[in-house]
Amino acid sequence: MVELQLAAIAPMLACPECGDILAIRDRSLFCAQRHNFDIARQGYVSLLTGAATKMSGDTAAMLDARAAFQDARHFAPIADAVATTVGSARQSPPRSILEIGAGTGYYLAAALDAIGEATGTALDVSKPAARRAARAHPRAASILADAWRGLPIRSGQFDVVLSVFAPRNAEEIARILAPGGRFVVVTPTPRHLSELIEPLSMISVDATKQDRLAETLSGHFTELDHTLIEYPMSLTHADISNVVAMGPSAHHAADTRATRIAPLPDPMPITASVTISTYRKD
Numbered sequence: 714m715v716e717l718q719l720a721a722i723a724p725m726l727a728c729p730e731c732g733d734i735l736a737i738r739d740r741s742l743f744c745a746q747r748h749n750f751d752i753a754r755q756g757y758v759s760l761l762t763g764a765a766t767k768m769s770g771d772t773a774a775m776l777d778a779r780a781a782f783q784d785a786r787h788f789a790p791i792a793d794a795v796a797t798t799v800g801s802a803r804q805s806p807p808r809s810i811l812e813i814g815a816g817t818g819y820y821l822a823a824a825l826d827a828i829g830e831a832t833g834t835a836l837d838v839s840k841p842a843a844r845r846a847a848r849a850h851p852r853a854a855s856i857l858a859d860a861w862r863g864l865p866i867r868s869g870q871f872d873v874v875l876s877v878f879a880p881r882n883a884e885e886i887a888r889i890l891a892p893g894g895r896f897v898v899v900t901p902t903p904r905h906l907s908e909l910i911e912p913l914s915m916i917s918v919d920a921t922k923q924d925r926l927a928e929t930l931s932g933h934f935t936e937l938d939h940t941l942i943e944y945p946m947s948l949t950h951a952d953i954s955n956v957v958a959m960g961p962s963a964h965h966a967a968d969t970r971a972t973r974i975a976p977l978p979d980p981m982p983i984t985a986s987v988t989i990s991t992y993r994k995d
């Protein structure tokens with residue numbers, strides 16, 4: 714029941730127009746000033762306001778490719794590690810988890826499966842993502858919002874914020890974390906999918922990414938821990954097509970993708986390599 718999921722998280726949300734607390738009635742969220750936000754038929758609520766945002770996030774085709782790749786379980790070891798990290802991020806299990814740039818909601822759902830009582834909130838600026846995330850888990854609600862604007866969330870609400878291959882607005886994330894809250898971040902290392910970069914002209918991971926992450930978070934967060942998750946995958950041509958189509962190289966050389974994949978081994982050994990870092994709010 715979508716309304717129940719949204720009802721569970723409504724007290725943590727803030728009206729994007731006036732910052733007031735939101736309540737839920739029938740199929741909408743509303744504040745005391747009568748700003749009203751309808752719950753979409755597909756189960757998410759849009760808290761995007763003002764001029765149409767330039768951000769539209771991932772397309773439906775990218776979400777389909779991402780869901781297919783995740784369903785094939787190639788990133789299951791990453792999801793398992795995320796769930797363990799989120800579950801042990803604080804002394805007591807988190808009661809509220811927000812995933813920013815949640816996409817399909819795959820990692821949020823893995824964390825909720827591992828942590829019995831917690832409620833989850835998936836936030837994404839892409840409508841196709843918000844639709845999928847609304848169905849990701851019985852304890853997850855889905856909101857449409859732009860991570861680069863002020864988040865429509867009251868201060869100090871979430872025990873854990875999660876960012877997996879997604880945008881990070883350090884100041885806003887620090888604001889919405891509860892005292893003692895943790896920020897769990899997954900970033901690719903330069904070895905992630907590296908075997909595919911040249912044959913498919915994919916955008917490579919910048920080797921300074923981890924340093925830049927530390928830089929953007931400094932002043933707001935202190936790193937407590939990080940773990941490298943690295944393992945070999947065996948990807949078929951269909952898997953390779955999905956992993957390219959779901960990421961930042963989706964629009965890049967898309968027309969020649971099939972021709973470029975054809976000569977590759979089927980299946981092909983490909984490395985998955987990410988860092989999971991846990992931060993404490995300063």
Ligand SMILES: C[S@@+](CC[C@H](N)C(=O)[O-])C[C@H]1O[C@@H](n2cnc3c(N)ncnc32)[C@H](O)[C@@H]1O
Nearest residue numbers: 770771814815816837838839859860861877878
């Ligand atoms: C690479 S995907 C990762 C999705 C998911 N965390 C996963 O790993 O499966 C990045 C996600 O961030 C979303 N995104 C991009 N810009 C955003 C923004 N400004 N605000 C919120 N979400 C955004 C995209 O729509 C996309 O779903």
Ligand SMILES: [Zn+2]
Nearest residue numbers: 728731744748
């Ligand atoms: Zn309002």
